Amino acid sequence: MLQTDSIAMEQAEGEVQNLQPMAHRQPTPAQVLSWLPKNATPEQQDSAIQANFEPGEIHWSQRPDTLHLPGWPVGKSYRDVSLPRYYKESFFSNDSLFHPELTGGRLGVAGDPVPYTPANDNFVTGVLFGVFILALIALSRLGGFIKRQAKDFFYIPRNETSSQTETSGEIRFQLFLLLQTSLLLALIYFFSTFDMAADTFAVEPYQAIGIYGGMFTVYFFMKFMVYAFTNWVFFERRANRQWLQALLFIISVQGMLLFPIVMLQVYFSLSIKTVGIYTLTVIILFKLLSFYKTHIIFFRRKGAFLQNILYFCALEIVPLLSLYGALILTNSYLKINY
Numbered sequence: 001m002l003q004t005d006s007i008a009m010e011q012a013e014g015e016v017q018n019l020q021p022m023a024h025r026q027p028t029p030a031q032v033l034s035w036l037p038k039n040a041t042p043e044q045q046d047s048a049i050q051a052n053f054e055p056g057e058i059h060w061s062q063r064p065d066t067l068h069l070p071g072w073p074v075g076k077s078y079r080d081v082s083l084p085r086y087y088k089e090s091f092f093s094n095d096s097l098f099h100p101e102l103t104g105g106r107l108g109v110a111g112d113p114v115p116y117t118p119a120n121d122n123f124v125t126g127v128l129f130g131v132f133i134l135a136l137i138a139l140s141r142l143g144g145f146i147k148r149q150a151k152d153f154f155y156i157p158r159n160e161t162s163s164q165t166e167t168s169g170e171i172r173f174q175l176f177l178l179l180q181t182s183l184l185l186a187l188i189y190f191f192s193t194f195d196m197a198a199d200t201f202a203v204e205p206y207q208a209i210g211i212y213g214g215m216f217t218v219y220f221f222m223k224f225m226v227y228a229f230t231n232w233v234f235f236e237r238r239a240n241r242q243w244l245q246a247l248l249f250i251i252s253v254q255g256m257l258l259f260p261i262v263m264l265q266v267y268f269s270l271s272i273k274t275v276g277i278y279t280l281t282v283i284i285l286f287k288l289l290s291f292y293k294t295h296i297i298f299f300r301r302k303g304a305f306l307q308n309i310l311y312f313c314a315l316e317i318v319p320l321l322s323l324y325g326a327l328i329l330t331n332s333y334l335k336i337n338y
Contacts, residue, residue: 181255
């Protein structure tokens, strides 16, 4: 045993003298560390361990391997470099449990994924933010145009020559609002469909919104073409142009009124039922305004009320029902039907 004063240390300087290795038997690391003071640094502990331990030569066992099946020859050592490759490979060679460098997948049970919400969708947020900025810019430049159009909408002309012209910038502004209306209607229909069948969609939300938006855009442009052709056949050119201007204004204002409800549903989780009631109210209101405007432009004479109803049902109600049927059919193709 080492003498007790062989590892004496100066507490003030904090230095440890080299320990002399034991002559008879090698101490354990716990014994070596117990000889050091409590304030010994890790470097001092490492020096004490190295001073009392010397690595020895490894002697592999030369005894025969008895852990093989009876009647089978003794297996070969894996350290033999002359063995063929199939001796070293096995069924578990590519198992991740035997290879830490390979990914073994997730351990444990996966949690429930976060459900999709439009508020967390960067694409929907970017589109709504862009629409909002462009609408503010357009309204700041063409605010007087909207007031003039709203005033002229309920004005009953006294003669057949009174009509109001529009500039190319005002027409482009209304076309932008028409595209905005198509996008907002597509978002509202997507919200209502996604709320009822969120897990059965076979496409991404962006693709569904794009398909719905394209269908609404085609519906509006086909509506303009049908109105232009019908009015060209039955009415004069001035009345046809006046009605197309009024129809474009109706669709534009409809999109402006739908924008707040979409923002409330996306960022404040407004119920789909409330959104549907509001949207249906806006659509019915503007259908009544369209009926009023067609009466003012085409059917002001006496006895033409029934003709106005037939005209309105053929060019407003029937296309709207056809659009709804097309949306239902498209929605069935976009979902997984079990």
